[in-house]
Amino acid sequence: MKIIVTGSLGHIGKPLTQELVQKGHDVTVISSNPEKQAEIEALGATAAIGSLEDTAFLTETFTGADAVYSMVPPNNYFNHDFDLIAYYIRLGNNYAQAIKDSGVKRLVNLSTIGAHLEKGSGILVGAHNVAKILDQLPEEVSITHMRPTSFYYNLYGYTDMIKNAGVIAANYGADDLIPWVSPIDIAAAVAEELTTPFTGRKIRYVGSEELTGNEVAKILGEAIGKPDLKWILISDEEALNGLTSIGMNPKIAAGLVEMYGALHTGLLSEDYxxxxxxxxxxxxxxxxxxxxxxxxxx
Incomplete structure (x- = not known):
């Protein structure tokens, strides 16, 4: 199969590309960074260097492909002029236009837990909007929306807090049961969806392990030599102040706090x-x- 992978060689893109190449597929990886070309080619894939903001580039790259993996890459949460939701909508529209114009009939889209919610999910409403846009494509385009849970690697964000305060403090966690996921497990699920015959539309959740915040703190604490590490619950206001104090875009900070608050109440994970x-x-x-x-x- 000829398969297009977006997202360059990120946490999901790299293991996904490796697996698809190993299984004999013709893989093209889209990256906006020309410096990634050699690394992409070293994996046995073709590099397509260009921007997801360029619909003509996407259309040209998608043309002739049997399947496409789409995702919205991370952006700068500390840019106070950046409109995150508009960014999601713009890329969603770009993907939809390129899929339509290129004639691709199979799409696997990286969405998220909570994407079923129209409101109350904070920044995840961006993924909700992308799914709505893609679902307006003609019926002959078969789509799987992947809904991974909380990424393990997001826990790196608490490194400084653990070093400076000796705790993990957030407006979710502690006794809350949280579904966690590894990008390696996401990549394996995406590869399966891309290469398995399917017609229609579906949603697929991906998780690796369900643990409370306290259980996570215990596992991480033992690994770093701090066996008494605790995960403590703080208010939404405290969480927001913590994010804005380090210079985060206030609107995005509020969206993150709302997202984590929805994880705490169970709203985010109810459908999961x-x-x-x-x-x-x-x-x-x-x-x-x-x-x-x-x-x-x-």
């Missing part, structure tokens, strides 16, 4: 728990080894 997936292979204890290495190096 009704459609629980089979858990992936990578567990928190596996991630904790990587976390410990990074913790000790920084």
């Amino acid at each position: 728990f009704r459609n629980r997936p089979v858990m992936g292979k990578v567990k928190m204890t596996d991630f904790a080894k990587e976390f410990a290495l990074a913790f000790k190096q920084n």
Whole structure:
């Protein structure tokens, strides 16, 4: 199969590309960074260097492909002029136009837990909007919306807090049961969707392990030599003040706080728990080894 992978060689893109190439597929990886070309080609894939903001480039790259993996890359949350939701909508429209104009009939879109919500999910409404845009494509375009849960690697964001305050403090966690996921497990699920015959529209959740915040703190604490590490619950206001105090875009900070608050109340994960997936292979204890290495190096 000829498959297009967006998102360059990120946390999901790299293991996804490796798996698809190993299985004999013709893979093209889109990256906006020309410096990534050699690394992409070293994996046995073709590099397409260009911008997701360029619909003509996307259309040209998608043309002739059997399947496309779409995702909205991270952006700068500290840019106070950046409109995150508008960015999601813009790329969603670009993908939809390129899929339509190129004639691609199979799309696997990276969405998120909570994407079923029209409001109350904070920044995740961006992914909700992308899914709505893509679902307006003609019926002959078969689509899987991947809904991963909370990424393990987001826990790196608490490194400085653990070092300086000796705790993980957030407006979610503690006793809350949180579904976590490894990008490696996401990549495996995406690869399966891209290469398995399917017609229609569907949603697929991806998770690796369900743990409370306290259980996560215990696993990470033991890995970094702080066995008494605790995860404490703070108010939305405290969480917001913490994000804005380090210079984050206030609107995005408010969106993150609302998102985590929805995880705390259960709103975010309600549909996930009704459609629980089979858990992936990578567990928190596996991630904790990587976390410990990074913790000790920084």
